[in-house]
Amino acid sequence: MSRQRNNKSDKKASKKVRNLIFSIFLLVVSVGVSYIYFTEQKFNNVIYPQVKIEGMDFSGKTKEEAIKILRDNFGDAILQKKVNIKALDRNYSISFSELNAKFSIIETVDEALAYGKTSNIISKFKLIKSPNPKEFNLKFTYNQKPLENLVKSIEKDINKKPQDATISFTGEKFQVSEDVEGSELDSDKLKKEILSSINGKISSDINIQAPIKTLKPKVTAASLKQVNTRIASYSTDFSSSSEARSTNIRVATASINGKVLMPGESFSFNEVVGERTKERGYKEAGVIINQQLDSGLGGGICQVSSTLYNALLSGNIKTTERIHHTFPSSYVGMGLDATVDWGNIDLKFKNTFDYPIYLEGYTKNKVVYFNIYSNSELAKRTYTISTEVYDKIEPTIKYIDDPTMPEGKTEVVKKPSTGYRVKVYRNIFENGRFISKELISNDYYVPINGITKRGTKKSS
Structure with missing residues (x-):
């Protein structure tokens, strides 16, 4: 229990x-x-x-x-x-607050x-x-737009085109202006450098040296100062010309005067003289069209191109394009003419020398002059031009009977012109001593067959 x-x-x-x-x-x-x-x-x-x-x-x-x-x-x-940018002798800055950083x-x-x-x-x-x-x-974030605007502002201040030296001739001596170097901001490189430098680090300001290129002038005063001697000259008379033709010669010549060709540069007559228009001062005068003398704007300037061509020949200047007239000219000898036609036929040459070439062209008392200047080294050689007419081709005359004209009366429809074959040579001398002879051109002036109407109508 x-x-x-x-x-x-x-x-x-x-x-x-x-x-x-x-x-x-x-x-x-x-x-x-x-x-x-x-x-x-x-x-x-x-x-x-x-x-x-x-x-x-x-x-x-x-x-x-x-x-x-x-x-x-x-x-x-x-x-x-801040972003601080030094560009040449100028300083630019922009704070991060302006960038909304x-x-x-x-x-x-x-x-x-x-x-x-x-x-x-x-x-x-x-x-x-x-x-x-x-x-x-x-x-870290910021707005790039203010930076882009800053770079554009710097670009506007820094970018300067170089200035070529210029040369002028007073008739007694040459005056040469100094050339000036230009500058150009490498905007893309500057932008990349700025953007790669901007960050959220709390440190000292960002300092950048702007990348700037120096632009060298194409024509320097030192090169132009080498021009000190006349190396060739030629002139032709136009005293028989009409006022319109004389005007055309003066206008075309003035447009060439003062032209400078640096070593390696080429000259085009049509480019320099320009289109022959009323707005540019040209008048209607005689020109050769389709083997006949007709009227057209700028008639007469072939005398200018031919005069210049002969100066070139005397100065040993390399012609790269030249065409002679249909038939011989009255103002220069056979084989010594040079025709031009806007947009079609040109006179061109190139400066193959180591020195600049200066062209002086002017008219006086109805004579057109061209002088070519360069360095005195080129004057050690002189040149004379000679021609050889080695063939003469007589034209034919076609007669057309005209029953509407009185018997015995004639009318020239097309004037005949004799044809020629002619060679042009340059004789070369150095310090007055003959050195050699060279063939310049082999021209063929085509004969122009004539056409004459003769009356067959009998007198009543």
Whole structure:
């Protein structure tokens, strides 16, 4: 009986112990959960431990606190920074505030504040008690447009075309103006250098030397000063010309006067003289059209091209394009003429010398003159031109009977012209001594057959 009572008593005691242990367990768990919960809640509106932004620890900082710290250290400081550019003797600068430069402070703080907040409570607790270092970096942005405008402004100030030296002749001596070097900003290179230098580092200003090219003039004063001697000249008379033809000769000659050819450069009569129009001062005068003398704008300028051509021959200047007339001209010998026609026939030559060539052209007392000047070294050689007419072709005359004209009366419809074959030579002398003779051209003037009407009408 007593044994049964003891067993019941033991069971009751054991149950009490278990209940006590369970209660203690529940209390411990409750305390632990509460601790975890309240610990996590403490960081609900602040940044977790060991979370850094740009190397600065923001553990436990609120959003407002973090934003203020970052603005103090980055936001305001970056606006004081400048980009300084030196271009030749000028200085240019632009501040980061003008570029609307800024850091993603608010966005980055939001990221740091949200870090770990979407995890479960245990994960959050672990991040608080055993944190893994986490770092965020600010994003830096700016507006490129003000920089592009600055580069354009620098370009406008710096870009200068080089100025060629010029030469003029007063009739007694040459006057040479100085050449001036130009400059050109390498805009693309400058832009790349600026953009590669701009960053979010809070440091000293950015200093850049603008890349600038020096532009050399095509014609220098030193080269033009080599022109000191007349090497050739030629003139032809146009005293029998009409006023219109004389005007055309004067206008064309004036457009050539003062032309300079540097070594290697070529000359085109048509390009230099230009189209023969009324607006440019040309008048109607006699020209050769379809083997006949007719009237047209610019009539007479073939005398200008022929006069210039003979000066070229006397100066040993290389002619690259030249065509003679249909029949011989009255103002120069056979084989010595050079016809021109806008858009069709040209007179061209090239400066093959090591020195510049200066062309002087003018008219006086109805004579057209061309003088060619260059360096005195070229004057050591002189040249004379000779011609050889080695064939003469007589034209035929075709007669057409005209019953409307009185018998014995004639009328020339087409004037005949004798044909010739002629060779032109250049005789070369050095210091007055004959050296050699060279063939320049072999021209053929085609004979022009004539046509004459004769009357056959009998008198009543």
